[in-house]
Amino acid sequence: MKIKTHWVGVALGAATILCSCGKSPDVRPENTPPGAIAVVDALDRTVQLDQPPRRIAITGKASFMIENAIHLFPEARRKGLVFLGSHFAQRAEAGDFLALVAAGHAAAATLGGEAGIEQIASTQPDVVLMKSSVRRTGDAMGRIGIPVVFLDFETPAQYERDLAILGRLLEAPARAQTLISYYTGIVSTVQTRTAAIPESEKPSTLLLQYVDRGGTIAFSVPPPDWMQTKLVELAGSIPVWKDAAQNSGWTIVNLEQIAAWDPDIVWVVNYRGNATQSAAEILADSKWQSLRAAQAGKIYAFPGDFCSWDQPDPRWGLGLLWLATRTHPARFADVDLPREIFRFYALYGLDEDAVRANVLPLIHEDIGHVQP
Numbered sequence: 001m002k003i004k005t006h007w008v009g010v011a012l013g014a015a016t017i018l019c020s021c022g023k024s025p026d027v028r029p030e031n032t033p034p035g036a037i038a039v040v041d042a043l044d045r046t047v048q049l050d051q052p053p054r055r056i057a058i059t060g061k062a063s064f065m066i067e068n069a070i071h072l073f074p075e076a077r078r079k080g081l082v083f084l085g086s087h088f089a090q091r092a093e094a095g096d097f098l099a100l101v102a103a104g105h106a107a108a109a110t111l112g113g114e115a116g117i118e119q120i121a122s123t124q125p126d127v128v129l130m131k132s133s134v135r136r137t138g139d140a141m142g143r144i145g146i147p148v149v150f151l152d153f154e155t156p157a158q159y160e161r162d163l164a165i166l167g168r169l170l171e172a173p174a175r176a177q178t179l180i181s182y183y184t185g186i187v188s189t190v191q192t193r194t195a196a197i198p199e200s201e202k203p204s205t206l207l208l209q210y211v212d213r214g215g216t217i218a219f220s221v222p223p224p225d226w227m228q229t230k231l232v233e234l235a236g237s238i239p240v241w242k243d244a245a246q247n248s249g250w251t252i253v254n255l256e257q258i259a260a261w262d263p264d265i266v267w268v269v270n271y272r273g274n275a276t277q278s279a280a281e282i283l284a285d286s287k288w289q290s291l292r293a294a295q296a297g298k299i300y301a302f303p304g305d306f307c308s309w310d311q312p313d314p315r316w317g318l319g320l321l322w323l324a325t326r327t328h329p330a331r332f333a334d335v336d337l338p339r340e341i342f343r344f345y346a347l348y349g350l351d352e353d354a355v356r357a358n359v360l361p362l363i364h365e366d367i368g369h370v371q372p
Contacts, residue, residue: 039168042132042161044151049147051124052171059084059115060134065153068307068314069163070129071102072179072347075172082123084115097306100358101348117141127169154312156187182347186317189236190324193331194236203264203327205237206293207302207310209250210270210278219258220250227312228269235323236331237265255287262292264301265327269308275301276364282296300326303365305341318344322367337367 004277038048056079063085070076085097117140120128128148130138138148147348151165152158160180167176207228221241222228232239240261268279271307279301288294302310302319309319321340325332338360345355 019284035227037171039149039165039166041150041165042158043135043150045150047127047147047149049127053079053169055080055082055123055125056169057082057084057120057123057125057128058130059120059128060130060137062131062133063129064205064307065311065313066129066131066151068097069153069159070166070170071098072163073166073170073172073175075170075175075350077102079170082125084120084123097324100306100354101350117122117144119144125249135331145257155225155227156183156234156316159183159316179347182344183317185321190234190236190320190332194234194324194328197236197328199238203237204240204262205232205265205267205327206240206260206263207232207267207269208253209267210273210275212273212278212283218252219254220252221245222250223247227316228310231310231316231320231323232267235327237323237327238367259291264292264296264298266291266293267302267310267323268299269302269310271308274364275304275308301365303363303367305359305362315344341367 018279035052036048037052038046040046055075056070056076058070058081067083069084081102117137120141121144123181125146128141128146128151130148132150132152135150139152141148149165149169151162153162160183163176163179163183164173167173167179207222209220209222211220221244223245224239224242225247229239229242229245241251241253241261244253244257266279268275268282268283270278279299282288282297283297285293288299293299302308303322304310305315307313307315309315309322311319316341318337321332322334322337325337327337341359341363342352342355345359350359
């Protein structure tokens with residue numbers, strides 16, 4: 001990882017101030033009884049609790065997204081949080097992220113699967129938080145009298161809504177608005193700089209997941225409405241795979257299809273391995289040499305620390321800034337990515353010394369490429 005010693009700070013302040021003037025999404029239904037907590041969740045269901053929850057269980061597929069988001073709220077530390085999900089998308093070599101930011105709440109995850117209804121019920125939660133994609137399990141919880149709030153955390157717009165829901169459940173609406181302003185400020189700043197770029201001047205780009213299955217390499221692309229695709233578009237480029245991807249999950253693609261797309265830039269993610277090594281292997285592979293991205297040396301490993309920054313994890317704001325600087329370096333030459341890492345982790349209560357010691361060593365990818 002390269003870190004420059006002299007940077008010009010990114011101009012996000014004005015955008016953040018402008019965004020903070022707006023109202024957070026309305027997640028509190030009318031006519032809620034005094035002392036009760038009620039929210040409208042991601043499936044437009046009204047969920048009412050007689051009192052603010054004291055024990056919150058988080059479970060289901062991809063629930064690490066909810067777990068990492070709820071710990072952006074200091075108020076969560078006063079709750080009895082129980083995590084019964086999987087950290088499958090966390091970098092294997094990174095260690096336990098929750099042990100760093102919430103040592104008192106770090107708990108062993110049910111790796112590789114989802115907790116059963118009996119296991120969830122045994123934790124005696126006041127409310128269960130789950131992704132809307134696992135509604136079947138959540139509905140079963142509701143039938144035995146345990147309230148379930150569904151969340152998405154899959155796109156920038158859903159992040160705004162779902163952070164507001166967490167703020168309501170945690171009785172922390174001001175904190176929710178602070179977090180919402182952080183993300184809307186980044187999006188606003190990037191969009192302001194890319195809005196004037198004609199479509200004809202936007203590079204074509206391809207985001208590939210690299211998977212090594214016992215020596216057999218497979219590539220896949222994300223759905224058109226997932227965070228990865230949204231970030232590529234927000235950063236001012238054209239996702240060449242958008243019309244070919246399925247909606248329900250990653251779509252496997254072969255080299256023939258990749259060659260037909262022949263993108264200007266390729267972004268490489270590897271959730272179970274080292275993305276830097278994967279990108280280097282691709283760049284050195286003779287079968288890729290006819291592609292424009294390979295000829296220009298524009299096959300880049302997507303950065304990450306505990307988690308890859310392309311995911312709908314709280315780090316997606318860093319991912320968007322990194323994409324913008326790589327896609328349009330002249331327009332984002334003042335972006336100080338190391339400084340933005342410090343700013344992000346301050347939301348978790350980590351000071352710069354803690355970030356230098358525990359986060360920066362995990363970033364193998366080059367984040368020092370901007371030339372102010």
